[in-house]
Amino acid sequence: MIRIQHGSLGALCGGFLLLWPLSAAAWPELDVHGSLGQGYVHSDGLEVFSGSEEGSARLNEVAVNVRSLVADRVLVSGQVLSRRAGDRSEGKLRLDYLQADYSQLLTDSLGLGLRAGRVKNPFGLYNSSRDVVFSRPGITTPKAVYFDDSTVRDLLFASDGAQLYGQILGARFVQDLVIGASDGSSLEDDLEESFGDFGALGRLQVSNFRLAQWMIQDISGQGFKGGLSYLGAKLSFEPTPSETPTFPATTLDSRIYVGSLQYRAASDVLTFEYRMNDQETTAFGQSESTRSEGAYVQWERLFSARLKTLMRYEWSVADRNDRSGRRASERSGQPRYTRFEKDWVLGINYLPDRHWGAFAELHLVDGTAQTQNSGQGEAERYWEVLYLMLAYRF
Amino acid sequence: MPEEGLREWVLQYCVPYSHDAVAEGVMLAEKNTTRGRLLGLLSPGAVCRCVFALLMAVCSLGLSAEESPSKVRLLLHPELQNQEISQAKLRAIMSLRIRRWEDGTPVRIFVLQDASPLHTQFCKELMGTFPYVLRRTWDEALFAGTGLIPETVSDVVEMRRRVQETPGALGYDHRPALDVESAAEQADIASQMSKELMP
Numbered sequence: 001m002i003r004i005q006h007g008s009l010g011a012l013c014g015g016f017l018l019l020w021p022l023s024a025a026a027w028p029e030l031d032v033h034g035s036l037g038q039g040y041v042h043s044d045g046l047e048v049f050s051g052s053e054e055g056s057a058r059l060n061e062v063a064v065n066v067r068s069l070v071a072d073r074v075l076v077s078g079q080v081l082s083r084r085a086g087d088r089s090e091g092k093l094r095l096d097y098l099q100a101d102y103s104q105l106l107t108d109s110l111g112l113g114l115r116a117g118r119v120k121n122p123f124g125l126y127n128s129s130r131d132v133v134f135s136r137p138g139i140t141t142p143k144a145v146y147f148d149d150s151t152v153r154d155l156l157f158a159s160d161g162a163q164l165y166g167q168i169l170g171a172r173f174v175q176d177l178v179i180g181a182s183d184g185s186s187l188e189d190d191l192e193e194s195f196g197d198f199g200a201l202g203r204l205q206v207s208n209f210r211l212a213q214w215m216i217q218d219i220s221g222q223g224f225k226g227g228l229s230y231l232g233a234k235l236s237f238e239p240t241p242s243e244t245p246t247f248p249a250t251t252l253d254s255r256i257y258v259g260s261l262q263y264r265a266a267s268d269v270l271t272f273e274y275r276m277n278d279q280e281t282t283a284f285g286q287s288e289s290t291r292s293e294g295a296y297v298q299w300e301r302l303f304s305a306r307l308k309t310l311m312r313y314e315w316s317v318a319d320r321n322d323r324s325g326r327r328a329s330e331r332s333g334q335p336r337y338t339r340f341e342k343d344w345v346l347g348i349n350y351l352p353d354r355h356w357g358a359f360a361e362l363h364l365v366d367g368t369a370q371t372q373n374s375g376q377g378e379a380e381r382y383w384e385v386l387y388l389m390l391a392y393r394f
Numbered sequence: 395m396p397e398e399g400l401r402e403w404v405l406q407y408c409v410p411y412s413h414d415a416v417a418e419g420v421m422l423a424e425k426n427t428t429r430g431r432l433l434g435l436l437s438p439g440a441v442c443r444c445v446f447a448l449l450m451a452v453c454s455l456g457l458s459a460e461e462s463p464s465k466v467r468l469l470l471h472p473e474l475q476n477q478e479i480s481q482a483k484l485r486a487i488m489s490l491r492i493r494r495w496e497d498g499t500p501v502r503i504f505v506l507q508d509a510s511p512l513h514t515q516f517c518k519e520l521m522g523t524f525p526y527v528l529r530r531t532w533d534e535a536l537f538a539g540t541g542l543i544p545e546t547v548s549d550v551v552e553m554r555r556r557v558q559e560t561p562g563a564l565g566y567d568h569r570p571a572l573d574v575e576s577a578a579e580q581a582d583i584a585s586q587m588s589k590e591l592m593p
Contacts, residue, residue: 031542031543033536033543035537063537065536065537065539067539067542069493069500069542072494072498073493073494075493075540075541075542077539077540078539079537079539097538097539099539101539101540103493105486105491105492108482108483111491115540120538120539120540122538128534128537128538128540129533129534129536129537129538131537132533132537134533134537135530135533135534135536135537167491169482169486169491174489219482219485220485220521220522220523221485221489221521221523221524221527221528221531222522222523222524222527264524264527266524269526302526304509305507305508305509305525305526306509353507354507354508354546
């Protein structure tokens with residue numbers, strides 16, 4: 001079910017319909033594309049997406065998008081998306097983005113643009129197109145940076161708001177800048193989908209959603225590409241007044257910083273990204289700050305336009321000041337390995353033609369800080385997971 | 395296109411110089427004694443020209459051996475024949491940063507499949523990049539909704555037809571080899587030269 005509840009989206013749709021007659025007498029040409037992927041998960045030592053010893057096919061994703069130039073320099077695009085990943089994400093169809101995008105080259109070397117509506121959040125190298133297997137490195141995005149299996153992931157998808165972007169084309173390099181702001185309402189929907197409906201318990205609000213990104217790359221597209229991304233938001237939970245509230249009023253102020261660096265050669269792509277997340281939690285009138293971090297280094301080997309292998313090492317900790325997890329373990333009694341995660345990833349992508357893709361990925365993991373155990377038993381420190389996916393694009 | 399520039403440079407300078415050097419040697423041989431011939435042949439100017447000619451000939455052979463017989467050329471819709479497209483502008487178009495031509499017509503890009511040798515040649519020779527880099531840019535724009543992506547056609551025949559009949563279209567095909575072209579093809583190439591990329 002597509003949920004379009006908010007004023008900004010209604011205004012966008014209205015504007016879209018108003019702009020349509022300006023473009024031409026005829027109905028504008030629509031460009032429709034999409035992707036369908038069906039996965040299989042088999043894990044050992046920790047249950048990922050319900051994929052225990054028997055394996056699970058509860059991993060699939062469907063995306064259909066449409067775009068059109070509706071007026072001079074205005075591109076309108078939208079995408080509906082369904083993603084099922086075990087029990088956490090039930091595969092509801094949701095509106096991923098619906099945006100109007102105006103861009104203008106002011107001079108030969110300077111361009112400006114504005115996107116408004118439900119817009120994808122540019123963040124790191126992969127976030128804006130992370131939900132389709134064809135546009136990410138493999139079956140999974142590096143969770144040390146993109147929180148692939150965490151609730152924070154939902155904050156990163158898309159937001160109802162506006163983004164101002166610019167591009168500076170130099171003789172050797174091109175720079176892209178984006179700043180954006182949102183009222184956070186679409187994020188509340190995503191979070192409720194993950195946490196479940198709060199219903200009578202209280203109300204979750206997202207505010208102060210801001211993002212900024214700067215990227216620089218060689219103008220040819222090969223060689224170096226690098227940049228910095230920032231994303232910040234405040235989550236507030238206000239319990240329904242009652243004599244025995246289940247949860248206290250809580251605010252969570254989160255700021256995420258990512259540094260990205262990539263080198264693109266003829267047959268090899270080397271990528272390094274580092275993420276730092278500052279989080280301030282306030283409950284019962286007391287505040288607590290934590291700083292988590294994660295990084296990965298990735299080597300993609302392109303044997304041809306059809307065949308690629310992938311090797312990646314990811315590392316993340318829940319608290320930068322307690323990387324081994326010792327202090328947290330002494331305090332809470334939880335095992336130390338719940339506070340860090342180190343993940344070796346081996347992958348292979350095969351694209352026999354322009355429509356089909358077959359993907360496989362093996363993870364050998366130490367620690368559980370980034371991954372939710374969907375099984376009943378306790379997660380082991382060392383665990384493995386194999387992902388397979390068959391996908392079609394059109 | 396450094397190879398293209400070098401090839402034209404070779405044709406312009408190397409061939410006349412090699413002829414000059416040989417002609418000068420023959421002239422000296424006819425005019426002078428044995429000593430004069432040797433001195434004449436070993437004169438700094440003649441030696442430099444011969445060495446230069448040999449080097450350029452080797453370069454030229456190397457280029458000929460590396461390149462396939464037909465090279466890639468840019469195709470534009472007939473109404474865009476007066477467009478001047480620098481490499482920088484082509485890169486901006488192919489990375490979806492430019493969506494419209496100056497007259498407001500939407501840019502429509504046609505490409506062959508990523509694995510096609512001609513597409514690889516187009517990426518390397520005209521764009522100075524790799525096919526996978528373009529594909530990643532297009533996929534990101536496709537699934538984030540930030541651009542109109544190129545349309546993939548099945549072969550060069552379809553490419554020519556679609557570019558010919560689609561307003562605002564840009565594509566590419568093989569350029570006919572210089573030594574086999576007909577007079578009509580010569581005229582076609584001459585008209586295309588105005589749209590060749592300038593580095």
